[in-house]
Amino acid sequence: MHSLRLCALGLLLASLFCQPVAAQAPDPTFTPPSSLYAPAAVFSMGAQQADGKRVITGSFSRVNNTSVGGVARLDAGGALDLAFAQNVGVSSNTAFVKSLPNGQYLVGNSFNTLVTAGGLTRNGLVRLNANGTADASFDVGAGVGSTSNEMGRVATFIGQPDGKVLVGGVFPSFNGQLTSGLVRLNANGTPDAALLLTLARASPEASSPLRCSPMARY
Numbered sequence: 001m002h003s004l005r006l007c008a009l010g011l012l013l014a015s016l017f018c019q020p021v022a023a024q025a026p027d028p029t030f031t032p033p034s035s036l037y038a039p040a041a042v043f044s045m046g047a048q049q050a051d052g053k054r055v056i057t058g059s060f061s062r063v064n065n066t067s068v069g070g071v072a073r074l075d076a077g078g079a080l081d082l083a084f085a086q087n088v089g090v091s092s093n094t095a096f097v098k099s100l101p102n103g104q105y106l107v108g109n110s111f112n113t114l115v116t117a118g119g120l121t122r123n124g125l126v127r128l129n130a131n132g133t134a135d136a137s138f139d140v141g142a143g144v145g146s147t148s149n150e151m152g153r154v155a156t157f158i159g160q161p162d163g164k165v166l167v168g169g170v171f172p173s174f175n176g177q178l179t180s181g182l183v184r185l186n187a188n189g190t191p192d193a194a195l196l197l198t199l200a201r202a203s204p205e206a207s208s209p210l211r212c213s214p215m216a217r218y
Contacts, residue, residue, distance in 0.1 A: 044096035046105060050091075052076025055084075055105055070094050071107060071117055073132070087132030091117040100159035103130040110153045110169075112143045122155065125189070137187040145173035163187035172196040 046055040055073045063072050063080045070089035073081040093109040094117055100106060108115050108125040115125045118134030123143035127135040144152035152171030159165050165175070165185040174183040177191040184195040 084132040141175035144171035
C-alpha cells in the first residue's frame with residue numbers, strides 16, 4: 001500500500017511540473033550564411049537593429065563566397081550587407097562587437113592587442129560608424145594596463161546614451177590612469193576622471209568587504 005501511495009504521489013508531481021513544452025522551429029525568413037571560411041567561427045553578435053540587421057565578428061574571411069575581414073553585417077534575411085563590408089575592409093583581432101545607442105559599434109578584443117577595422121588600428125577597441133567606417137575621433141590610447149603577474153583584459157562594456165562607455169575587466173590602469181577593473185570612457189575614448197575606482201581587499205578589522213576610493217555617482 002505504501003508503494004502504491006508513493007507511485008500515485010510521483011504521478012501527481014509529474015503532472016504538475018512536467019508540462020509540455022512548445023516545439024521550437026527555425027525562423028523560415030532568416031537564411032544563415034551558407035559558408036564562412038578560414039575558419040568558420042563567429043565570436044560575437046551585436047544587438048538586432050530596428051531594421052533587423054546584426055553585426056557579427058569572428059575569424060572568418062568570406063561570407064557566402066564574398067571576401068570580408070572578420071566583421072560583417074547581415075540583414076534581417078541573413079544576406080550580407082555589401083556596402084558595410086566594403087567600408088569595414090580587412091579587420092583583425094575583432095573578438096567582440098557591441099551596438100551603441102547612437103547606431104555606432106564598438107569592436108575589439110578582450111586583451112590589449114592591436115585591433116584593425118574600418119581602416120583604423122587602435123589598442124583594444126575601435127569604434128565604427130553605422131556605415132562601417134572607423135570613427136577616428138575615438139581613441140583609447142594605451143588601453144588597458146597590465147601587471148608583472150597578469151595581462152590586463154576587458155570582460156564587459158556597455159554604451160551609455162550620452163556617448164560614454166563603461167568598461168569592466170581585470171586591469172590596474174587604463175591609458176595610464178590608475179583604476180582597478182572599472183573605467184568610464186568619454187565620447188572620445190579618454191578615461192572619465194569622475195569615475196576612476198581603486199578597489200582593494202579590506203583589512204581583517206574593516207567592516208566593509210571592499211574599499212573604494214574615490215567614489216563618484218554615475
